[in-house]
Amino acid sequence: MAGLACAVYLARAGKQVSLLESANVAGGRCRSYFDKTLGCRIDNGNHILLSGNKAAIDYLSVIGAAHTLSGPDRAEFSFYDLDTATRWTLRPNRGRFPWWMMQKNRRVPGTRATDYLRGFRLAWAGPDQTVAEVLGGEGALYRRFWEPFALAVLNTALEEASASLLWPVVRETFGRGEQAYRPRIAREGLSESFVDPALAFLAGRNAEVRLGCRVRELAYSDYRVSAVVLADETVAVGPEDRVVLAVPPPVCAELVPGLDVPTQHRAILNAHFRVGISVDEPALLGLVGGALSQWVFLRRDVASVTISAADHLNDRPADEIGTAIWAEIARPLGMERDPIPPFRIVKEKRATFAQTPEQIARRATTRTGRKNLFLAGDWTDTGFPATIEGAIISGKKAADAVISLSEIP
Ligand SMILES: Cc1cc2nc3c(=O)[nH]c(=O)nc-3n(C[C@H](O)[C@H](O)[C@H](O)COP(=O)(O)OP(=O)(O)OC[C@H]3O[C@@H](n4cnc5c(N)ncnc54)[C@H](O)[C@@H]3O)c2cc1C
Incomplete structure (x- = not known):
């Protein structure tokens, strides 16, 4: 998201952009894919936004995808307490x-x-x-x-x-x-909202997007990046060129010697159940008092559970986790406990950096000691947590820094 957002804002400002992405698909941690076990497309992780996420909403408007988010026309959050089997809906007043x-x-x-x-x-x-x-x-x-x-x-x-x-x-x-905390979920999927429209936007502005293209090394001379080293080619960085690195912290530390970055991460576990009953509009249920499940996202016929700070589950077998989660959520969803629907467990071990005071002090700034090198990413020092909103803020900040530098005579 940080790299895409940066590219989008630079392309909108009329800059010639080349985007290099090591994976064969764009989107990083914020994307959708076809899951063979479930036989349908899912997001790599459930993502929720709030209507007050200004940077994310602005980004979606720029790429023409603001209408792809779904959510109620007023703030409303349904909860279920697994301890006491109590259900309630938080419905704040307007204004x-x-x-x-x-x-x-x-x-x-x-x-x-x-x-x-x-x-x-x-x-x-x-x-x-x-x-x-x-x-x-x-x-x-x-x-x-x-x-x-x-x-x-x-x-x-x-x-x-x-x-x-x-x-x-x-x-x-x-x-x-x-009006600023209405829940918002990508109606089709993360890629359909945040990634594909951005790629179309970039294509329409003649930006070059190279997938499967890993940056192996940056060459430096005279406090500047002088070349970007790829697997089978070295791209020279000219005096008018700027480089924005929007890679995860460990990769950034490898590419920029001497840079301090956060070193600890926290996991998120998602359990996707193909429940066979379809909802018309995506919905969200908060769960409290359970041993595992925290939020359930319902989209089409998939119920997906999110467990944040899930490092304690990293080594637990997927089958065991899926069975335990279904035992918790079947009742609040009004479904039978047996049989368990087909499920898929996705463990993102490095979902975000650990947002502790000590690790936050290690966030890097947009500008670096190298004149033509800028940083972006949800882990950089945006003042916001590591979320889509934070990633987009970082990408826009980097684009603004590049633009303001190129305007200096
Ligand atoms: C399971 C899960 C659930 C989440 N839930 C939410 C949520 O509900 N709401 C929310 O707002 N946020 C959520 N987040 C966080 C959100 O996904 C991230 O904050 C955001 O996607 C980070 O974007 P980024 O661009 O900073 O990093 P990344 O998405 O990690 O992007 C970095 C990119 O750099 C590429 N790369 C790495 N090395 C190289 C190299 N050498 N050369 C070229 N490319 C390279 C990677 O392939 C990747 O595409 C969640 C994250 C996860 C994992």
């Missing part, structure tokens, strides 16, 4: 002032209006404070609202996740009122 918190029947069950004030503490969180520390780490609101939300955003256990990194998201979404 900016959150008076829904004052009404018992609109609040998260078991919470008081004053509990919600604690969220403001995030605004003053110190750089070393964790989410659990700032938000208290217990109570109904924490368990039934903050935990599912913050874990999905930060993909890091809340006892170690940075509180100050959560605040920009809260400010940009909950802080701007109901």
